[in-house]
Every structure is written in structure tokens, then in C-alpha cells.
Amino acid sequence: MKTPNKKIKKELTIEQKINRRNFISFGAFTVFAMGAFEGWRWLYKSPNETAGITAEAHRPLRKALNKTELFFKRLVFNENHLVKTYPKEMAAKRVRYNSDIGIEAKNKFDPASWKLQVVKKGGEILQVSIDEIKALPKTEIIYDFKCVEGWDQVQHWAGVKFSDFIKHYQLDDYAKMDYVGMETPDKGYYVGIDMPSAMHPQTLLAYEVNDKPIPLDHGAPLRLIIPVKYGIKNLKRIGTITFSNTRPHDYWAEQGYDYYSGL
Amino acid sequence: MKAIKEKHSLAMRWCHWVNFPILTIMIWSGMLIYWANDIYSITIFGHTFVKFFPDWFYKTLGIPQRLAEGMAFHFLFMWFFTLNGIFYILYTIISGEWRELVPKRSSFKEAWLVLLHDLHIRKTAPPQNKYNGAQRIAYTAIIIMGVGSVITGLAIYKPVQFYYLTWLCGGYHLARIFHFALTIGYVLFFLIHIVQVILAGWKNFSSVISGFEVVNEEPKPAIQTVNDDEDAQ
Numbered sequence: 001m002k003t004p005n006k007k008i009k010k011e012l013t014i015e016q017k018i019n020r021r022n023f024i025s026f027g028a029f030t031v032f033a034m035g036a037f038e039g040w041r042w043l044y045k046s047p048n049e050t051a052g053i054t055a056e057a058h059r060p061l062r063k064a065l066n067k068t069e070l071f072f073k074r075l076v077f078n079e080n081h082l083v084k085t086y087p088k089e090m091a092a093k094r095v096r097y098n099s100d101i102g103i104e105a106k107n108k109f110d111p112a113s114w115k116l117q118v119v120k121k122g123g124e125i126l127q128v129s130i131d132e133i134k135a136l137p138k139t140e141i142i143y144d145f146k147c148v149e150g151w152d153q154v155q156h157w158a159g160v161k162f163s164d165f166i167k168h169y170q171l172d173d174y175a176k177m178d179y180v181g182m183e184t185p186d187k188g189y190y191v192g193i194d195m196p197s198a199m200h201p202q203t204l205l206a207y208e209v210n211d212k213p214i215p216l217d218h219g220a221p222l223r224l225i226i227p228v229k230y231g232i233k234n235l236k237r238i239g240t241i242t243f244s245n246t247r248p249h250d251y252w253a254e255q256g257y258d259y260y261s262g263l
Numbered sequence: 264m265k266a267i268k269e270k271h272s273l274a275m276r277w278c279h280w281v282n283f284p285i286l287t288i289m290i291w292s293g294m295l296i297y298w299a300n301d302i303y304s305i306t307i308f309g310h311t312f313v314k315f316f317p318d319w320f321y322k323t324l325g326i327p328q329r330l331a332e333g334m335a336f337h338f339l340f341m342w343f344f345t346l347n348g349i350f351y352i353l354y355t356i357i358s359g360e361w362r363e364l365v366p367k368r369s370s371f372k373e374a375w376l377v378l379l380h381d382l383h384i385r386k387t388a389p390p391q392n393k394y395n396g397a398q399r400i401a402y403t404a405i406i407i408m409g410v411g412s413v414i415t416g417l418a419i420y421k422p423v424q425f426y427y428l429t430w431l432c433g434g435y436h437l438a439r440i441f442h443f444a445l446t447i448g449y450v451l452f453f454l455i456h457i458v459q460v461i462l463a464g465w466k467n468f469s470s471v472i473s474g475f476e477v478v479n480e481e482p483k484p485a486i487q488t489v490n491d492d493e494d495a496q
Binding site for chain 1: 336
């Protein structure tokens with residue numbers, strides 16, 4: 001089949017060159033465009049994750065959220081980075097109220113008989129009254145509370161630092177675990193917090209807002225104020241505190257939100 | 264005689280076409296997020312000219328009640344948007360293509376003349392190489408806007424860890440406003456860009472896919488000259 005007397009390499013004419021390059025580039029463009037479109041369809045129609053600690057997110061997107069969490073947790077989070085604080089005059093007089101999940105008014109709750117329950121190893125429960133908590137060193141913070149919805153408000157809270165609470169009740173071994181879980185007494189709302197965020201120096205178990213005891217709709221008698229997280233993690237009316245090395249369940253992570261939700 | 268004139272490098276074409284769908288997804292998922300606190304409008308002396316966004320707009324695009332989904336998409340595609348942008352900027356600097364892109368001192372006056380020409384006020388357009396003055400300004404501005412979106416985005420995404428970025432943007436509120444305004448900027452850019460591309464025609468558009476344009480060149484005069492000399496002898 002050889003044709004030795006024919007030139008093997010023939011210089012392409014300009015027309016041939018133009019056609020060849022157009023064919024390759026437009027062909028590649030079409031293939032990539034179709035691939036991108038198919039990829040997008042796959043992602044957009046991908047099924048939701050199996051409901052567990054987290055739920056309601058497309059499976060690949062949940063994977064991405066968790067990988068992104070690792071990136072920011074390991075490479076960016078710095079416990080010395082403090083949330084910006086403001087002078088007292090800037091704090092809102094009427095603190096924005098957004099949700100009553102877990103503290104619904106229709107459910108009877110008596111703050112006087114409330115005790116914080118800290119679940120220790122072997123099911124032992126440490127009970128702490130609000131007076132005992134108020135006897136601990138008090139820390140105030142006036143900072144910009146940020147909601148995942150996009151609004152924010154400068155608010156004035158006071159309470160005991162979570163890290164001071166841990167130290168006082170000699171829970172240091174528990175603080176070596178990876179997560180803290182908190183729940184409302186009726187178990188209607190619950191959050192999971194990674195330990196570095198919980199032990200952040202601005203994380204408070206708060207009992208005062210604007211120098212007064214926290215009203216019921218803001219989480220009386222004791223609520224979590226964790227400025228390094230969105231509002232969804234700032235649980236109102238803490239009932240129980242648990243410690244674990246795996247993620248505790250989390251109300252909004254079950255609704256498709258990022259588990260970490262760190263700022 | 265036809266000839267191939269190289270116009271757009273492969274890297275530039277890649278970045279351009281990769282960015283297009285990514286930016287579209289970022290704008291769409293950004294609207295899913297913005298909906299949850301849609302407080303912006305253009306209001307002058309108490310009169311609201313534009314509300315971002317009217318209900319019909321949200322309904323048409325199926326925006327409401329999708330905050331969690333929007334965040335999940337936004338915080339995945341932000342990586343691709345940023346990496347593609349970094350790659351483009353590095354490539355443009357290292358390859359030297361920035362020389363064709365960054366506005367020169369004359370670009371601003373030239374851009375004005377281009378504008379007059381495009382509006383059919385002036386008959387002739389100023390001579391240009393790859394990009395005219397208006398294009399240099401627009402295509403450099405859009406890159407700066409992209410950098411701005413990443414910075415303002417990080418400033419509202421991690422305002423504690425990147426507190427210096429939030430400070431740089433003038434605080435959390437301003438950062439969110441800038442982030443939003445830049446997005447409106449992209450949409451305006453896109454509209455003008457599309458009109459200009461249509462007006463410029465197929466040859467121009469095709470070069471952003473193929474990388475070259477076909478031009479008509481005069482036949483090389485050197486051979487003729489030799490022939491002339493021979494004839495003369």
C-alpha cells in the first residue's frame with residue numbers, strides 16, 4: 001500500500017489549516033460544553049444524602065461542605081482571632097428575636113426548677129443550678145451577632161466563659177474530646193459544636209442580656225453565645241451538655257445547612 | 264490571500280469559557296442566599312427606584328426558601344471561581360499578555376472615542392491592536408471586580424478568621440453590599456458584552472473559541488520586485 005513516490009509530508013494549504021484548527025477547537029468546545037452541562041445536571045439532580053447527623057443536602061454538596069470545613073478548621077481557624085467587640089452604647093436595646101424552636105411558649109417551662117445537666121462518663125450527671133453558674137467569674141461581650149440569613153445585630157451578653165465553666169467543674173478531660181453537644185430541655189433544638197470553637201475565649205454560657213436576666217424568648221435561664229458561629233448554633237435554654245468524639249446531632253445540619261457554620 | 268492571525272491564547276480561552284458557567288452558578292446560588300435577607304434597594308430621597316428583588320422576579324426564577332441549598336452550591340463553586348481566576352491572573356502576568364490588556368495612558372481618551380464611534384456619533388474608530396482602549400478598561404476592570412468578589416466574599420463568609428479583610432472592606436455591612444453590587448456589575452457587564460459581541464460579528468466571536476482570525480494579506484511584494492528587476496535587465 002506504500003506509495004513511495006508520493007510526498008508523505010505535504011504542506012497544508014491555508015484553507016486546510018483553517019479548517020483543521022476550526023474543527024479541533026469547535027469540536028473540543030462542544031465536547032467540553034456538553035460535558036459541563038451533563039456534569040451540572042448530574043450534580044443538580046444528585047440525590048440527597050442519607051439522613052443521619054446531617055441531612056437534606058445533595059450528597060456531593062454535603063461532601064464538599066465537609067471538605068471545606070476541614071480546610072477552614074485545620075488551616076484557617078485560629079483561637080486567637082477574636083470577634084470584634086463594640087462599646088456598650090452600640091448594643092441594640094431591643095434584641096432581635098428570630099425563633100422559638102425548642103422553647104415554644106405553649107410548652108410549660110419553669111426556670112426556677114431548672115438545672116443544667118452535664119452528662120459525664122458512665123451516665124453520671126452533673127447538675128448545676130443557675131446560682132452556681134452566676135457565682136463563677138462573669139464575662140461580658142458586646143459583639144455583632146450574625147444570622148445565617150444574612151442579618152446581624154450588635155448585642156450585649158454576659159455569662160460565664162465556657163472554658164471557665166469546664167475548668168471550674170474539672171471537665172478538662174472532656175474538653176479533650178472533639179465535640180460538645182447541647183440540647184434544650186424538651187430536646188426540640190440541639191446543636192453540635194467542635195471543641196476548639198466551644199473553648200474559644202469568647203464562647204459564653206450566657207444568663208444576662210443588656211445587664212438583665214435573659215427573658216424566656218431569648219433562652220432563659222441559660223443560653224449559648226458563641227460568636228465564632230452563626231446564630232443557628234447559639235442554642236437558647238440549654239438543658240443538657242454532652243461530650244463526644246463524633247458529631248452530636250444538630251438541628252439545622254439536618255435541614256441541609258453546613259454542620260460547621262463557623263465564622 | 265488568506266492568512267491565520269493568532270488572537271487569543273488557549274489559556275485565555277479556557278479561563279473565559281470555564282468562568283462563564285461558574286459565574287452563572289455563583290450568581291444564581293448567591294441569589295438563593297441573598298433572598299433570606301433581601302434588604303437592598305436603590306432609594307433616593309425616600310423614593311425606591313429598584314427593589315432587589317421584586318416578588319415576580321423571585322417567583323420566576325424559583326428563588327424563595329432555598330438558603331441552605333444556595334450556600335451549599337456557593338461554597339463549592341467558590342473554589343473553582345477563585346482557582347480559575349488565580350490561574351488566569353498568573354498566566355496573564357507570566358506570559359506577558361497583560362501588555363495587551365492593562366489600560367495604557369492613552370486608553371482612557373481612546374475609550375471615549377470608541378464610545379462615540381459605537382454610538383454612531385463619530386465615523387472612525389481609533390486604530391487598535393488586540394483590544395481597543397475601551398476593551399482594555401473593561402477587561403481589566405472585570406478582573407479587578409473578580410478579585411473584589413473573592414475578597415468581599417471571604418470578608419462576609421469568615422468575618423472572624425479573616426477579620427482584616429472585613430476591616431479592609433469597611434466592615435461586615437459594607438462588605439455584603441460590595442459583594443452584592445459587584446454581582447449587579449457582572450450582570451451589567453454581561454449585557455453590554457453580549458451586545459458588543461453580537462455587533463462585532465461571527466469572526467470575532469469564533470476567535471474566542473478557535474484562537475485565531477482569518478485575515479486577508481497582500482501577496483508578498485518581494486518576489487514581484489525580483490521579477491521586475493529581471494524584466495528590466
